[in-house]
Amino acid sequence: MSSAPTPPRAPAKGPGKPAGRSRELPEHLKAYKGVWVFIELERGRVHPVSWELLGEGRKLADTLGVELAGVIIGPNDGSVGAAGADAAAYGADLVYVIEDPILAAYRTDPFTRGLTALVEAHKPEILLLGATTLGRDLAGAVATTLATGLTADCTELAIDMETRTLASTRPTFGGSLLCTIQTLHFRPQMATIRPRVMSMPDRRDAAAPRVVTEPLSMEEEQIVTKVLDFIPDRDQDTAHLAYADVVVGGGLGLGSAENFRLVRELAHVLGGEYGGSRPLVQKGWIPADRQIGQTGRTIRPKLYIAAGISGAIQHRVGTEGADVILAINTDANAPIFDFATHGVVADALEMLPALTEAFRRRLEGAARAA
Amino acid sequence: MPERFEAIVVGGGPAGNAATLTLARGGVHVLQIERGEYAGAKNVQGAILYADAVEDMIPEFRDEAPLERHIVEQRMWMLDERSHVGTHYRSEDFNEERPNRYTILRAPFDKWFSATVKKAGALVICETTVLDLLRDGSGRVIGVKTDREGGEIHADVVILADGVNSLVAQRAGLRNEVKPDHVALAVKETHFLPSDVLEQRFNISGEEGVVIEAAGAVTEGMLGTGFIYTNKESLSVGIGCLVSDFVDTGVTPYGLLERFKQHPSIRQLLDGSEVKEYAAHLIPEGGYRAMPKLFGDGWLIVGDAAQMVNSLHREGSNMAMSSGRMAAETVVELRRNGQPMTAKALRLYREKLDASYVIKDLKKYRDLPSVLHRNKQFVTTYPRLLSRAAQTWIRVDGEDKKTKERAIAKSFLKGRSLRGLVGDAFKIARAMR
């Protein structure tokens, strides 16, 4: 049987030594300069949250009067270079890069080793990562290794000029409250930010960025975890309401289980997910994992279309986080109109197919033009 | 090998806790089973706690139990649609060393009581529902069956404290279904207010409390009462009527509560409060005549499950504790004398009840439920007559007092006729004898 786990590797002593609670930044922490954004590169594609964070990082760097850098860790198949050019186009002054074949697919140990080495060598004061499953996994490991502060799932970042520290705001207690957290006497100040929270910056054509490359001092034999396969979601029809960008929801106003088909069709055209309110689950029109609302899934999409949903408070709690909410209901004073951003007083059974058609024409038009 | 205990108590309310505490202290190997997530999760009450029943078992309860306020003022209101007439009794005497009446919140209180029961050595298991009783060939109860795998548990005696619905006794054929005119459905909300605002509104300070009982037009012709009890930083606001009346009138319980809250005499008391919970529960109202058989071979019934509530005086939880304690004392005595838990031996429980206020009070008011049930005028006609009379008497409008007195007397005669008035007085007197 396996031996007892070895005693914990003492985290790097260095900057992690806890200092007193005084406002003044201790001497050895002054060496930490610059704002870094981890560019999440997987299977040759960069997750858009990385560009959103470069936009936010630019603001923080300008406030502090320091440089903004992108950090790219990946295989040496050229995708890292391309990502570096894009990073510059989205505002990065320079990029720190580690390229190595064993970094083809994300694994905790090699990526943590690489990012930790870059931080210890070049000492950023702020390190931002996207709150994706990759970003959160990596951030947790790196923050523990560096024994520094990490705030997760932030929805707002600002600089507290009094202490030149990052003030990150995030939801707590299941989203019913917000709290502002700071890392006063430890560097770097780490934070993960949810996708689609920060706005996407404009892409400007920029010269190739300054690149600082570091080696990954690690061999494949040292890495225990192996990636056997990647199964894309297309194959499984599992509802990913919590992560969807577009959600179309149906309620009792649809009148019957058959009419729920209209909700699925619109969701399909928009490349989004479909779901419904609690009563639909009870009537068996939709499975429980398709339920939107307090006892179902909390959704935070860009667009939520609520068709024939009255908008009971349990439903509001689960959908209020959407950027744009279009409510379609025949009852003008249905509660849903109190928290939707846009409303159409009409019959969902007519509006849904019409919207499906109009969106299909609009999107095909856009596709042909691109 | 199924688990075996000397006694099993079904239910974690006042009756169940009192029984289990007394059994544990009496050295009985006892298991208590509660279906809620914790003791109190499923329990609802106004709630007023009368100190004596608790004090008998836990003399220092005032220092440990979560109590809200001790009651210094009792208001009894008779309401018509736009007014109330009533009596307020308040006395400095109630600011005494060991107050007699408290307002409580049942969830925290039952949790505290349950912790005391555990400390006394009883084994308490929550989140488990007892479905039925186990019997031997001769029909003697020898344990319970729960809704969990491997859920058959044996015991020499089972004390049923599972509340007004008394489902276990029904399923085991020990009693038949509860009747609609033997129970009241009460709905209640907990309204939160900053304690200083609450204290200003009710003219109290510190730990002092006010309770209001309201009857009359607010129950919209149904037999029932409303109440407002002051807690530390909240008000318990509720109203309840006979289930049979709700069936006849078709009034919705939540509509009744909403209109009660809008009544001119009540609205301002709730101004600016935030409702944190809406609850509903049945209350035994059938009194002595609705009580089931209380004991048998290997079983006893206590508390609401035995329908032991004296509704006129709003006494339920104290009767639950007293009956729970007496049932447990019976088992402790029989066990000490080495007697088997047969029906004959368990009759001792009934004898203890008969000798106590429990049966005496229930017998005293055994006709009251039916009298009130058949004479709705006590909650419809009289409130209006009293309110009119009060207004006639108070208004100074040049009419001479003799004429005013005659008008009031005439209104009562017109409202109920001489025979009706005398008849009502006689009925009430007889029912209270």
Add this chain to the structure above:
Amino acid sequence: MTTSVKVEEKLFQNRYLVDEGRPHIKIKDPNAVSPTLAKLVTLCPAGCWSMQPDGSLSGSLDGCFECGTCRIVARAAGDEIEWSYPRGGYGISYKFG
């Protein structure tokens, strides 16, 4: 004056541990709705029972208080109702009570 009371707004404040997919109360024949069973629509303090357009009586028991009123009234009128408490720990869980 009729007060339009939105029951589900009231229930939102309460704490329920819903036993998904295991309703604890069943009307034997929801399509044979006797006059008494029809009264459950106004009688239930949590508004669990509602008449469907096709005349049947349907119950959504997430907000049930387990008070027993529907059982008592149905059986008093001789109607068939399967009534049990939810599984241990599930259902209403009062914070104040």
Add this chain to the structure above:
Amino acid sequence: MHCVVCIKQVPDSAQIRVHPVTNTIMRQGVPTIINPYDLYALEEALRVRDAFGGTVSVITMGPPMAEAALRKALAFGADRAVLMTDRIFAGSDTLATSYVLSHGIMRLAAETPVDIVFAGKQTIDGDTAQVGPGIARRLNLNQLTYVEKIERLDPEADEIVVHRRAEGGVHVLKTELPCLITMLEGSNSMRFASMDDMFRAARAEITVWSAAEAGIEDQTRCGLRGSPTVVRKVFAPKPRQEKAKLIEVAGLSASDAAPQVIDALLAADRKLADHLAAG
């Protein structure tokens, strides 16, 4: 197989309300529960034990009242419960918490070697999802977070294959025991425990370890002093006041109204327009 499950007692956040008028945070009567994400971790550990035998230990760091959460975990079927409680743990953020829990797990491992440490994906009150990774780093465990399914487990070969949620799909990962696993919500559903489990839980002794008993020498790494992050303030989000902007469609047929509705939506939010254009 010896599985250790880290759980946390948290307020039932669904019950925390913001007063609509005064915007103050109303905390009265909020009960404490086991962090819901931890239940998926506990159920998975119980399934591993059911399949391969061995024991499931549950460990938490918190005030004395956190024992209730351990009692409940035992009631689900865990074999042993450890409460780490000490004044100096108060105010720990996730870094300090993972430091404390790592010592507790090491002491458990000294009694019986630990094969898998399970933790919830995150807590509903802290939501930082770092305690798992923190423990994995400190105890040199292979880290497998956001796991949807354990596909294969071979105790003899100390090998495990899992499905880990990634963007747009799942990675199938193979690694060696001992490892740390955090389960994704919805990956399983908690069992309804047997009567024996309930009895065992009600009678079980909860092991209580102070900092010293858990072998913690460097007390500056615990509690507030060991916590790099500091919560400056907690406040209520401003509720969305304005009502919906009604798009006028009266008199229009649905097919005529639809394009106007789309224009209104795209005009409202650039991100939405970019997203839909990107197809």
